[in-house]
Amino acid sequence: MTATNTIAAPAYSTGAGSTNDTSSALRFITCGSVDDGKSTLIGRLLVDSKAVLQDQLANVSKSGEADLALFTDGLSAEREQGITIDVAYRYFATPTRKFIIGDAPGHEQYTRNMVTAASSAHAAVVLVDATKLKWNVDGLVDLLPQTRRHSLLVNLLRVPGIIFAVNKLDALGDDATAAFAKISEALQAFAQQAGIAVTATIPMSALKGHNVVEATPGWCGYQGPSLLALLETLPVTAAETDVPFAFPVQWVEKFHNSADTTQGRRVFWGRVATGTVQVGDTVSIHPSGQTAVVAQVVNHARVPGSVAAGHGAGITLDREVDVSRGDWLLAQVTPAADPDDEFADTPKPRAFAEATREIKATVAWMDDEPLVAGRVYLALHGHRWIKAKVKRIVHSLDINTLQEHDATEIAPNAIGHIELALQEAITAVPYAQSRVLGSLILVDTATHKTSGALLLS
Amino acid sequence: MNAMTEPTHFDRLSNQHLDALEEETIFILREVAAAFERPALLFSGGKDSLVMLKCAEKAFGVGRIPYPLLMIDTGHNFHEVTDFRDFRAKELGAELIVRSVEDSMARGTVRLAHPGESRNVHQSVTLLEAIDEFRFDALIGGARRDEEKARAKERIFSHRDSFGQWQPKAQRPELWTLFNTRLQPGEHFRVFPISNWTELDVWQYIEREKIALPSLYYTHKRDVVERKGLLVPVTELTPPKEGETIESRDVRFRTVGDITCTCPVESLAATAADIVIETLAADVSERGATRMDDKTSEASMEKRKKDGYF
Numbered sequence: 001m002t003a004t005n006t007i008a009a010p011a012y013s014t015g016a017g018s019t020n021d022t023s024s025a026l027r028f029i030t031c032g033s034v035d036d037g038k039s040t041l042i043g044r045l046l047v048d049s050k051a052v053l054q055d056q057l058a059n060v061s062k063s064g065e066a067d068l069a070l071f072t073d074g075l076s077a078e079r080e081q082g083i084t085i086d087v088a089y090r091y092f093a094t095p096t097r098k099f100i101i102g103d104a105p106g107h108e109q110y111t112r113n114m115v116t117a118a119s120s121a122h123a124a125v126v127l128v129d130a131t132k133l134k135w136n137v138d139g140l141v142d143l144l145p146q147t148r149r150h151s152l153l154v155n156l157l158r159v160p161g162i163i164f165a166v167n168k169l170d171a172l173g174d175d176a177t178a179a180f181a182k183i184s185e186a187l188q189a190f191a192q193q194a195g196i197a198v199t200a201t202i203p204m205s206a207l208k209g210h211n212v213v214e215a216t217p218g219w220c221g222y223q224g225p226s227l228l229a230l231l232e233t234l235p236v237t238a239a240e241t242d243v244p245f246a247f248p249v250q251w252v253e254k255f256h257n258s259a260d261t262t263q264g265r266r267v268f269w270g271r272v273a274t275g276t277v278q279v280g281d282t283v284s285i286h287p288s289g290q291t292a293v294v295a296q297v298v299n300h301a302r303v304p305g306s307v308a309a310g311h312g313a314g315i316t317l318d319r320e321v322d323v324s325r326g327d328w329l330l331a332q333v334t335p336a337a338d339p340d341d342e343f344a345d346t347p348k349p350r351a352f353a354e355a356t357r358e359i360k361a362t363v364a365w366m367d368d369e370p371l372v373a374g375r376v377y378l379a380l381h382g383h384r385w386i387k388a389k390v391k392r393i394v395h396s397l398d399i400n401t402l403q404e405h406d407a408t409e410i411a412p413n414a415i416g417h418i419e420l421a422l423q424e425a426i427t428a429v430p431y432a433q434s435r436v437l438g439s440l441i442l443v444d445t446a447t448h449k450t451s452g453a454l455l456l457s
Numbered sequence: 458m459n460a461m462t463e464p465t466h467f468d469r470l471s472n473q474h475l476d477a478l479e480e481e482t483i484f485i486l487r488e489v490a491a492a493f494e495r496p497a498l499l500f501s502g503g504k505d506s507l508v509m510l511k512c513a514e515k516a517f518g519v520g521r522i523p524y525p526l527l528m529i530d531t532g533h534n535f536h537e538v539t540d541f542r543d544f545r546a547k548e549l550g551a552e553l554i555v556r557s558v559e560d561s562m563a564r565g566t567v568r569l570a571h572p573g574e575s576r577n578v579h580q581s582v583t584l585l586e587a588i589d590e591f592r593f594d595a596l597i598g599g600a601r602r603d604e605e606k607a608r609a610k611e612r613i614f615s616h617r618d619s620f621g622q623w624q625p626k627a628q629r630p631e632l633w634t635l636f637n638t639r640l641q642p643g644e645h646f647r648v649f650p651i652s653n654w655t656e657l658d659v660w661q662y663i664e665r666e667k668i669a670l671p672s673l674y675y676t677h678k679r680d681v682v683e684r685k686g687l688l689v690p691v692t693e694l695t696p697p698k699e700g701e702t703i704e705s706r707d708v709r710f711r712t713v714g715d716i717t718c719t720c721p722v723e724s725l726a727a728t729a730a731d732i733v734i735e736t737l738a739a740d741v742s743e744r745g746a747t748r749m750d751d752k753t754s755e756a757s758m759e760k761r762k763k764d765g766y767f
Contacts, residue, residue, distance in 0.1 A: 024473075024474060024476075024477045025474045025477055025478070025653070086610050086625065086626075086628060087610070088606075088609040088610045089602045089609055089610075089652070089653065090602075090603075090609060091602070091603050091653070091655050093474075093655070093657065097474070098474040098655075098658070100653055112630060113630075115630070115632065116630040116631060116632060119632045119633045120633060120634070250484070250487055250488060250491055251487040251488070251490055251491040252491075253517070253518075269487055271484060271634070300479070300480045300483050300484070300515075301479065301480075301483065301515045302515060302518070311480065312480050312483060312484055325491050366630050378639065380635045380637065383491070435633065436633070439632070439633050439635065440635070441632050441633075441635045441637060443637050443639055448637070448639040448640065448641060449629060450629040450630050450631075450632070450637045453630070453632045
């Protein structure tokens, strides 16, 4: 038996923003308290899609019947105390797609866990427990605070697909159809008010399996796809290709395969944050401000081509310039056409704003100690470490409503708005425009704990 | 060569997602190279570490892996695997460091409760000694989150304190792809680039990339005895117990660890493509089918990880 050294060229998309790419694994999170049937839902997805094997099933079966909820409590401390400590990742696949579930516990340190799981998710399933809802005198439904909270959080993190799964409708018997209609109405009203684009609202019984893996046509008046069928067709994160090219340099490799010395002799590796890169593009290097032309682009596995946002790339420049890990390659925008010429055929490329040392951000605080103004933290932006001083706490947010309140500190698991001064300027883009350029983490200088997640305003 | 008897199921199985998994793994391998001063890649010669090595070749170019390979040898490894490990390391021109549990026993840092005890657990001691010796600040491992429940909770960049301990309640949140790799002196990271792969993904990738494996992974005749629902290989270290019948069976290993606690499964699968099909149809997990030592307690892996186990 001999090993081969050939590097097979994997099928790889050179197209920009292939938003219907269902070949990639879909990462989704489930939101809701344990009592809402979250564990049962995950168990149902795993069992019905045959991701759970006999020995694992035997571990959670009592008198022959599997307790679906038991799959999701992995740690002995969790089983002993009956609580869930941390995000767990679970996997299953159908013939057409692989899935990664970020299983964030609902009631314990919810903000921290949910922000962690949501930061990389393509979709969120927000469970609504139909049996817990209160009906007010007008026959309208009051949503539970946790439904609002979870929805607002995943929307704040810009999880692209948000699905409401109205669970336990089987427990309502004959009233289920009417109840689902009313609950849908309430969810729609809330989503509209909060500016949340909802992908779907599905009536469900995780316990009985209705509309989880198999669709139950007509049940509760719903004719749409099952949750799984929907997840199979959801796009992964829409590539941020309408923003100019930005590329954080992760690792610098000395160029060694070419005798051509007219090119730069190093390859800059990383993942394209926004836009697309191809040979001939002019880039500027942040922070040095030098410019160069892209001489070669290869994908993550060294196959030549153009590379779009979200994918790994290796970039060679046409000249020797000082670039190291942590620097950014940014689109060098050619001088814009006459700004008064509103009839210009081609849209003018948008440039990044000037790099800045003053930033405003929404912070999700994760440390056990509250965030106070005046402290200096280490901030990570792309692959660049910068010192960051908290200048001002603008206000904290009520996590249930996102209403603003005056505050002097941000408590553990709370969310607020802050202003920071940076030691070095960064190219800051609002998180709403770019999940990569618009996000930073704060790390405690003393403990090295990851203390906060910043979403730039 | 991959003549399939029932190709329909396999044909329907997409392997496009492997590109994304490979891309993520390469991103992590490069991050380790860039963010740490003295990383090492744990390399056993098993399928998961061979998959990592293939990704490392793509990440850094053939023959240019920028960190040494480290093997903690229990002295109870299958020679087919250690031979293959040496062959592969040489072929790659990689530096291979082997540290053995035997040496720790000679130093007195490992004491066995009885001579026949599995040395698997004691690897932690030898590993931590190697970390000390070489002042490694990051160890890359081929563990997957689908292997068992405690792993499902572990971060890709898993912080370990100065005793090598994993503290599940104090894990650093892992946000976006902003990996906090900051360390205090004496601490290190365990990094798991194939966290998000499953056993099936690994076999699909081996099949797609034509990755060579030790022969043990494919069907062969072996003397075994049946014990508690497992097939126990008959070796010097694992002799049959009284009353057990030795049978020659067609078997393969789904995982190749310490001889004293690794069992084969009955199989005629001769190629990676055959194994992909078998894995699809499997109804027992990799650990459930093959590991004697994990059966004792549901929490045994978690406890061992807390003690510094990989």
